[in-house]
Amino acid sequence: MTTTATLLPPEFADLERFAADWIHPTERERNAFRVAQSIEDLDDYYQTLFPRMDALCEYIDQFSLEAMPASAARLLRLGQMLMEVVPAAEVYRQPDVPDSIAFDRFHIISPDDPIKVAEN
Amino acid sequence: MSSSPKVDLTPEQRLPDWANTRPVSDRYPEIDMGPLSIEPYVSEEFFELEREKIFKKVWLYVGRAERIPNPGDYFVQEIEVVRTKKDGRFPTFIICRDSNGEVRAFHNACQHRGTTVCWEDHENWKTHNRKYFSCRFHGWVYNTDGSLKFVPDENQFCNLNKAERGLRPVHCAVWKDFIFINVDPEPRQTLEEQIKPHAELLKDFPFEKIRKRGIWTATVDVNWKVAIDAFQEGYHVNTVHAATIPEAFNGPLNPNCRPTSIRLFEQGNRSVTFMVSPDFVPPETEKWVRQRGSSWYAAGGGETVNQFPGTNPDNDPFYAFDCHGFFPNLLVDPYIGGFYGHEFWPISVNKTRWIGSINFTAPEKPSDLITHEHGKTLLRDAFREDTVTLDASQVGLESGAIETTIMSDGEMAPRHLYNAVMEMVNS
Numbered sequence: 001m002t003t004t005a006t007l008l009p010p011e012f013a014d015l016e017r018f019a020a021d022w023i024h025p026t027e028r029e030r031n032a033f034r035v036a037q038s039i040e041d042l043d044d045y046y047q048t049l050f051p052r053m054d055a056l057c058e059y060i061d062q063f064s065l066e067a068m069p070a071s072a073a074r075l076l077r078l079g080q081m082l083m084e085v086v087p088a089a090e091v092y093r094q095p096d097v098p099d100s101i102a103f104d105r106f107h108i109i110s111p112d113d114p115i116k117v118a119e120n
Numbered sequence: 121m122s123s124s125p126k127v128d129l130t131p132e133q134r135l136p137d138w139a140n141t142r143p144v145s146d147r148y149p150e151i152d153m154g155p156l157s158i159e160p161y162v163s164e165e166f167f168e169l170e171r172e173k174i175f176k177k178v179w180l181y182v183g184r185a186e187r188i189p190n191p192g193d194y195f196v197q198e199i200e201v202v203r204t205k206k207d208g209r210f211p212t213f214i215i216c217r218d219s220n221g222e223v224r225a226f227h228n229a230c231q232h233r234g235t236t237v238c239w240e241d242h243e244n245w246k247t248h249n250r251k252y253f254s255c256r257f258h259g260w261v262y263n264t265d266g267s268l269k270f271v272p273d274e275n276q277f278c279n280l281n282k283a284e285r286g287l288r289p290v291h292c293a294v295w296k297d298f299i300f301i302n303v304d305p306e307p308r309q310t311l312e313e314q315i316k317p318h319a320e321l322l323k324d325f326p327f328e329k330i331r332k333r334g335i336w337t338a339t340v341d342v343n344w345k346v347a348i349d350a351f352q353e354g355y356h357v358n359t360v361h362a363a364t365i366p367e368a369f370n371g372p373l374n375p376n377c378r379p380t381s382i383r384l385f386e387q388g389n390r391s392v393t394f395m396v397s398p399d400f401v402p403p404e405t406e407k408w409v410r411q412r413g414s415s416w417y418a419a420g421g422g423e424t425v426n427q428f429p430g431t432n433p434d435n436d437p438f439y440a441f442d443c444h445g446f447f448p449n450l451l452v453d454p455y456i457g458g459f460y461g462h463e464f465w466p467i468s469v470n471k472t473r474w475i476g477s478i479n480f481t482a483p484e485k486p487s488d489l490i491t492h493e494h495g496k497t498l499l500r501d502a503f504r505e506d507t508v509t510l511d512a513s514q515v516g517l518e519s520g521a522i523e524t525t526i527m528s529d530g531e532m533a534p535r536h537l538y539n540a541v542m543e544m545v546n547s
Contacts, residue, residue: 027493057486091366106507
């Protein structure tokens with residue numbers, strides 16, 4: 001019998017299907033990923049993640065910003081990706097901002113998140 | 121709708137009497153409300169005067185001290201507009217914290233033969249750290265306070281006075297962690313004098329607890345003043361932001377997103393307050409974010425509007441955020457829980473480097489990074505809309521089809537900036 005390694009805590013097995021592709025550590029990468037998806041895929045992500053957000057926050061808030069287990073940090077990234085997806089899914093109804101400056105002229109240089117991820 | 125229980129007035133009564141007055145220009149009757157020549161937006165000669173009489177004379181914001189927290193931390197800042205020649209190369213500056221913890225600024229030029237000392241890309245927003253600055257050309261070594269420490273093969277120089285060959289300092293001053301420099305060898309006033317009205321309004325704002333979380337930049341083909349003006353009035357919100365924040369600010373009470381109050385100060389400084397619509401029903405996720413903490417315009421009027429120190433100077437009842445226009449090229453926009461802001465760096469008469477940013481109260485727990493990401497994303501996407509108008513404005517201004525612009529009461533901040541620039545250029 002083989003077991004598949006999971007990237008998320010067992011309580012969040014229902015989100016495991018997003019773990020391979022939807023976890024990105026920076027705003028720049030999350031935004032680039034969002035605009036490359038279809039609105040159907042963004043809707044699927046939004047509809048799956050949003051009902052789980054209270055549980056997700058409760059789980060990650062067990063840890064301090066200075067010592068986050070890797071699996072909790074992945075959950076944090078999934079939560080941040082939801083916030084990236086939200087305006088597209090809730091308001092624009094398309095992946096990128098309508099009537100906006102060209103994507104490649106607008107540079108996201110936001111600082112890294114102030115967290116430390118424990119090796120595991 | 122939430123409203124303050126202390127004030128027994130209808131929502132309409134608690135807003136300016138827009139039906140019968142133009143509240144800003146009525147308050148400042150000395151200001152000519154007529155059309156404005158477009159020359160300052162399109163003339164290369166005018167731009168040269170701005171470079172000489174404004175940007176090379178005043179204090180310019182270059183970054184937050186939080187970016188260089190430790191001794192030896194530094195970043196390199198290119199400032200195109202203070203170049204020495206009209207078509208000259210863009211000078212760079214070293215902004216650092218020296219080994220004693222003091223913030224300093226230097227011209228980034230080796231005092232041996234002039235070579236750039238620190239070659240880091242100024243646009244990557246990284247902080248670097250060095251014990252010494254060492255020139256890559258011949259290895260001259262400077263301390264972080266700028267003094268010349270070591271010259272290879274020193275005894276082969278005649279008349280080398282090392283005390284006179286330190287990095288050339290630039291006047292540098294810090295207000296509430298905002299670092300400003302002034303390239304004038306003899307600044308005509310202190311930073312405190314230049315920013316006095318803002319420093320008074322913001323004296324209690326807890327900048328020290330707030331951290332930069334989002335930074336975005338774009339080089340736009342537009343005059344720097346046109347770029348600033350797009351961010352210091354609300355008249356555009358109904359149209360430009362129709363896709364991202366269609367009803368957050370401009371609801372039934374204020375359909376054209378007029379500022380609820382504007383304060384004009386000497387030397388081009390100005391401060392504008394905007395309201396949220398109390399009728400705005402936020403999308404589901406925003407409701408969730410508001411329950412957990414705050415968004416960047418979460419107030420929505422009511423009892424919370426005056427609870428964040430340094431915000432809402434005129435006690436506007438449906439307070440959203442203030443826009444403090446620091447002359448010449450900085451906007452600082454505090455709101456309940458943080459501030460966002462803009463820098464506008466002129467490159468040529470019709471090219472500007474824009475930097476937008478958002479700053480939140482420092483996160484205390486991991487989920488704060490999620491709620492912050494919500495406000496960050498909304499604001500960034502709204503800035504994608506703001507910046508798309510800029511090139512189009514300049515194309516029209518340069519087309520020959522328009523000689524003057526006309527600005528309304530709610531566009532008094534752009535008019536005030538324009539008038540201050542004219543005054544300094546003509547002085």
